[in-house]
Amino acid sequence: MHPKHFFKLALLPLALTQALAAQAQDTLSPSTATSQEAPNLLSRFMNDDNPFRVNFDLADHPAYFQVYGLVDIGLSHINHSLPENYELANNFYPYAGAKKTSRTTARTNWVNGGWQGSRLGFKGEVDKLQVWDHNFKFIYQLEAGFNTLDMKLHDAAQTLADNSGTNANASVSANSSMNGELFTRQAWAGIDGGTLGKLTYGTQYNPFFEITVTYDPNGKADSFSPLGESGTVGGGGGVSENSRMKNSLKYANVYELESHDKINYAVINQFGNSAGTSHGNGYTTQLGYESTAFGVQLAYDRFFDSVKSGSAAPGNPLANDTIAVSLYNTQAILLAGRWLPSKDLKIIGGMEWYQLQPSSSPTIGYNHIYDQTVFGGVASSALKPGFKQDNYVYYLGANFDFAQRVPALNGLTSSIGYYLTKADAIEGPTVSTNSQGKIDTWTAMVDYKLNKRFDTYLAYTTNHFSGDKYPSASNYTHVTSYGAGLRMKF
Template identity: 25%
Template structure:
């Protein structure tokens, strides 16, 4: 017994010496059953066959939140300063595989210094400022999840892509106002600007009003941004789908054809206002694939110039009781294609209900309908493509999910 207790006793001085430090283990498991109609199956000479699809899917592909576990910590350095870190792993709850292309800590991995008066500086794999300030005011992170997100998460509001090799500054919050900036070094010898990414943003929250705005600029996005997950890309001439997903050339017809863009620019702003138990929100984003035809990626359709998307979302949520939340949203996306093409249009309507069994466990349901028209980035008639789901064989698609989420 004494031999067993002795090693534990040796730990006591160490724990006392670090009494001002803390490390927290946390996580989320989100899993559910998804139904999808008109899902593409086998390809024939005349196109894709379609069918109904039932699947058990992780929260990261249709649920409210992707499953994850993480460690976060802080050490008091004195004088209002702390050393801080986050390591966050994403995984699929239905099969146990790693998320984010197989990265061990693919969601976040950073360390830095914070000061009460001056804000914080962090380095590592981090979120951009569109995600930090614009995204929280959308339907998706509040109650709708990934499949209510803008088509193929074209403005990265659902954080499909993180920023590697980044340095980030976040100001303290003063009178409800916060600002931040991020810079990612490309790391290419002799070419400082190649693969670099920078982002800025600001937010304001005071009483019932919240406002958030963010901007992202990525050079050579096919590799620097869309290739930021280990197995995600970059896109090649044989797999244009790698821009959105590595699974198949048809996996992301919304903007996979724009892999040759020399730069990607996303500008976004959103606001919400609470009236009693009801919160109303409005958001706009502009996503631009500029200087198409560069050597950054394949260009099988010979695109030149700029292709871009306007996106407008209106959302509402109603806290019916402390345990029951209802939500609804409408989203409209208008694409302007390269080479004089009109581009595609996507109209999305979604509703959801979330019931909390406890502070840490809830059950929910989400229903989404999407209609597509026009010509997509692969120079073909646009089909409905609900984010995270298999594209439709037609210009209409419906998805329904019933899920459960537990936080620890």
């Protein structure tokens, strides 16, 4: 497909939103409505900050319930890829590379989540719950991730099962923290004590994930940024499944200084090895500082017996429709910062180190996980005792807001970023040189905010693979993708 078609797709929503705005204006014009009349549903949807929020009293306690969501559909081209898989949040996966197989070719298709995965959620609170002369709030949030193109829940484990045994390399597949559960993105409840902090329990984002949402120059784009494509580097501290911590207890607080700068801190613990709720136990701590011109976030991550799922036994028909499970201990550090030298320019960068280690338990029995059969019925340590592997991610980029200099371009922003991912050789009694590799990634995006609900974007990413981990005889050394999409938030 010619690149001009992607520009046409990016501009198409402009006509749509102009028509919607005109319709809303006509509805509220003096000829059809009086100023005392309530706005109609379309006008409220287009203009309210929270169009589906309901405020009410619950036994004399102020409360609200809100439905919210995001829909993101794009058209994407990739030069080397297996067939897309709509069970994944990102249907193409340029950062993962591409093996040279008969099914790997250039592809152009519609994708879900070019920038962000589509989702539908519910959240709310009940206020003024007084205990010991202090007001508390009961808070909760439930969020499901789904594919707009086929309306199925995100289920990475199913993509792995689809590619096991004799079906190896049938389509794009990946491990993830979203594996078919209804509220797989978030599902938690807790207490907000204001200056005392928040205490919440359930399925919650790892602070690594939350930091990279804000501290990625390309907005943690699901199909174009390594931090968005990969939970391994974009939230899990070495294992993608840990980017969302199930069966976890979290305490977080923000302390505001007299200068209105803020210090934030958090600690979260996952209680692990409970089939159906979480797999592996661990904790993450976070400390940060935020001002209008500068911000920095630091986090430390430690997990034991973490589960990493994958496709099982390529070529073995007994492995069809199963998945393989390996175990790791991990530790990781993330440091990220931002600087605003002017109102229109933001510089963002960071570095992450994570180490893969042998698991504490050599084997753990798992007959089923994520509603999938585990091949062999057991998870084993991916590394032998005495071995370890260090991995590094460095990135730097910038955002530019055109409206600050040219008001006529209000809503237009652009970003660019460079990411270096480096895997050292597995070290131990012997050195495994084929585990050493490097990925150089460049990503650029342009976004135009049409109104409160809609924005449209163009994006490009190129990934260069080198080192013994990615031999050119069996892997493509360059994987490039570009696309355009429309995103709606409500």
